[in-house]
Amino acid sequence: MNDLHTADAATTARPKGLVAKLLADKHSIPLSIALHLVPGALIVAAYAWIGAPISRAAGLPIFAAWAIGLMVVLFPLWFGLFWLGKRQTGRYTMRGGVVRYRDKPFSRGKIALIGIGFLIYMTVVSLSLAPLDAWTYDHFFTWVTFEGSGSSGTTYLDAYSKEAVLTTLLIFGPFTGFLLPLIEEYYFRGFLLPRLPQLGRWAPLFNTALFSIYHFWAIWTVPSKILFLLPGVWFVWGKHDIRATIWMHPGSALLMTVVGATAYALG
Numbered sequence: 001m002n003d004l005h006t007a008d009a010a011t012t013a014r015p016k017g018l019v020a021k022l023l024a025d026k027h028s029i030p031l032s033i034a035l036h037l038v039p040g041a042l043i044v045a046a047y048a049w050i051g052a053p054i055s056r057a058a059g060l061p062i063f064a065a066w067a068i069g070l071m072v073v074l075f076p077l078w079f080g081l082f083w084l085g086k087r088q089t090g091r092y093t094m095r096g097g098v099v100r101y102r103d104k105p106f107s108r109g110k111i112a113l114i115g116i117g118f119l120i121y122m123t124v125v126s127l128s129l130a131p132l133d134a135w136t137y138d139h140f141f142t143w144v145t146f147e148g149s150g151s152s153g154t155t156y157l158d159a160y161s162k163e164a165v166l167t168t169l170l171i172f173g174p175f176t177g178f179l180l181p182l183i184e185e186y187y188f189r190g191f192l193l194p195r196l197p198q199l200g201r202w203a204p205l206f207n208t209a210l211f212s213i214y215h216f217w218a219i220w221t222v223p224s225k226i227l228f229l230l231p232g233v234w235f236v237w238g239k240h241d242i243r244a245t246i247w248m249h250p251g252s253a254l255l256m257t258v259v260g261a262t263a264y265a266l267g
Contacts, residue, residue, distance in 0.1 A: 015087045015088060019084065019087050022084060023084060023087075023088055023097065023098065024195065025195065025197070026195055026196070026197055026198060027192070027195040027196065029198075032192060032195065032196060032206075032210075033210065035192055036188070036192060036207070036210035036211065036213075036214055037210060037213065037214055039073055039074070039077055039187075039214060040213070040214035040215060040216045040217075041216065042073045043066075043069045043070055043072075043073045043074075043216070043217070044069070044216050044217055045069075046068070046069035046070075046072040046073055047065050047066055047068070047069030047146075047217065048069075050068060050069065050072055051064070051065030051066060051067070051068035051069040051072070052065040052147070054068055055068065059164060060160075060164055060167070060168050061160045061164060061165055061168050062147045063168055063172070063176075064168045064171070064172055065147075066217060067168075067172035067175060067176050067180075068172075070175070070176065070180050071175060071180065074180050074183045074184065074187075075183070077183065077187055078183045078186070078187070081094050081098055081099060081186060081187065081191060082094060084098045085098045094186060094190070098191065099186050099190035099191050099242075100190055100191070100194040100240070100242075101189065101190055101193075101194060101236055101240045101241060101242040102190065102242055103240065103241075104241065104243070105239060105240060105241050106239070106241050106243075111241060111243045111244060111247070112247070114235070114244055114247075115243060115244050115246070115247020115248060115251065116247060116251075118231065118232045118235070118244055118245070118247060118248035119247050119248050119251040119252050119255065121228070121231065121232075121248070122228045122229070122232065122248050122249070122252045123252045123255060123256065125224075125227060125228040126224065126228045126252070129223075129224035129227060129228065130224075132223060132224050133220055133221045133224050136220040136221070136223060136224075137149075137220040140220065141219060141220040144219065144220070146217055149217075149218075162264075165264065166261070166264065166265060169257070169260075169261045169264070170261075173257050173261060176253070176257065177253050177254045177256075177257030177258070178250045178253060178254045178257075179250075181249045181250040181253045182246060182250045184211075184249065185242060185245050185246050185249055185250065186242075188207060188211050188214075189207070189233065189236050189242050189245050190242045192207060193207045193233070193236065193237055203237055204230060204233045204234040204236075204237040204238075205226075205230065207233055207237075208225075208226050208229050208230045208233045209222075209226055211225070211229070211233075212225035212226050212229065229248075229249070232244055232245045232248040232249070233245060
């Protein structure tokens with residue numbers, strides 16, 4: 001019996017140290033900024049040291065290098081959320097207060113309609129703002145020298161054979177077109193956003209702006225990202241239902257990946 005009580009106490013013991021700070025109901029502003037931006041810096045490093053050498057050796061478009069960089073960082077980040085759940089509840093889970101806004105206040109049908117609306121909004125507005133991205137790059141960010149950087153949305157695929165591009169999209173499309181954006185939503189909207197109560201109504205803008213800057217590899221797209229992401233993030237913050245931005249962000253990425261790859265394959 002004593003052993004059982006000891007095990008139960010260990011399982012339910014309250015986390016301490018850094019884990020306690022991460023699981024707290026409120027993150028300090030400096031901590032939140034770091035948690036938003038450090039993964040982006042790590043992705044750039046993973047691209048440079050892991051992704052780029054692999055993609056060049058395999059003769060694949062540099063898009064593959066960025067996909068590898070994202071996977072190297074975001075998969076461990078996803079596991080980290082489950083690990084925090086383990087420290088909180090004794091089992092690997094994103095529940096237990098780790099990833100929030102998952103209580104499903106809306107019915108499945110209603111949130112699907114809302115989410116599809118945000119998906120369409122994000123897709124249309126992001127495509128419409130492509131000229132803004134090009135203008136911002138040409139006027140302020142031509143000094144960015146990542147291979148594939150440029151004002152065109154497909155620069156990272158240019159100058160490669162059709163077979164190489166299609167192979168790359170087939171291998172990495174399921175990740176960049178759905179799974180990695182899904183991890184980003186769990187982390188940025190489910191883990192970080194709810195822990196900014198001190199910012200009140202500014203929390204969605206703070207979260208959206210830092211998430212946009214986190215994309216260091218496409219820093220010139222920050223203004224457009226804020227414009228097409230903010231309505232969905234605001235909704236999730238106000239209504240506490242992360243499914244809206246899951247529909248919007250991974251859903252839009254999946255739609256554009258499938259349509260883009262199909263159009264490219266058909267010439």
